[in-house]
Amino acid sequence: MNCISGLAKVLLVFNSAHGRPGRVGRVLGELGYEFDIRRPGEGDALPTDLSPYQGVIVFGGPMSANDDHEPNVARIMAWLANVVQANTWYLGICLGAQMMARHLGAVVRPHEGEKTEIGYYPAYATDAGRDLFPANMMVYHWHNEGFDVPPGGELLMTGDVFPNQAYHVDRRIWGIQFHPEVDDDIHESWLERAAEKTNRPNAQNPDQQRAGRQAFDAAFGEWFAGFARKVLSPCGVVSSLSTQDR
Secondary structure, X not given: OOOOOOOEEEEEEOOOOOOOOHHHHHHHHHOOEEEEEEOHHHOOOOXXXXXXXXXXXXXXXXXXXXXXXXXXXXXXXXXXHHHHHOOOEEEEEOHHHHHHHHXXXXXXXXXXXXXXXXXXXXXXXXXHHOOOOOOEEEEEEEEOEEEOOOOOOEEEEEEOOOOOOEEEEOOOEEEEOOOOOOOHHHHHHHHXXXXXXXXXXXXXXXXXXXXXXXXXXXXXXXXXXXXXXXHOOOOOHHHHOOHHHO
């Protein structure tokens, strides 16, 4: 892309040995990014100097953001201060959003009625989120905890079961509770590895989830591609947003 010198780079941090960038990787690749993949739970170091990176993405995982005994959680939580201080954008997906929210002082907790969101559920843009999210959208979830909006942040999407679905802080730090990276291959691998979790309260069974993919995934994917062009672009689109949008 001619708006940057050289190839832009994104740091991808996975909370499991099996994590893959999926659709998120394909969309960012089309924007001109190359990737540096780290798995701290597998022993990979996390760079404290983030100046080589235009962005950082922390993906989801089966653990809790409160599980400080988990090596990946402890390492990422200690490292997030470097991200907050850096001149990069940040996207937290599910656990990644919860970790950043907790780092910034918010609470991460299970649903008070012990419900989960595993499958496709509606999310709704707030007034603050309407420039980046549709008024309502079916999104793919796999979680049993949610985040409070961190101090200084703004709620961008809400939901019926977990009320906080997306937030931003200073239009540079983004957290979403759902999983735009999930494509057909990733979805089937999750259903195979964790099928027993689809029996949890409010979870959808595998057949319901597959039907949801057929019905909702195309629009979900189109949304993420547009979101990425607007706020994750190596051309610095985020910095050109008008002050009234900040």
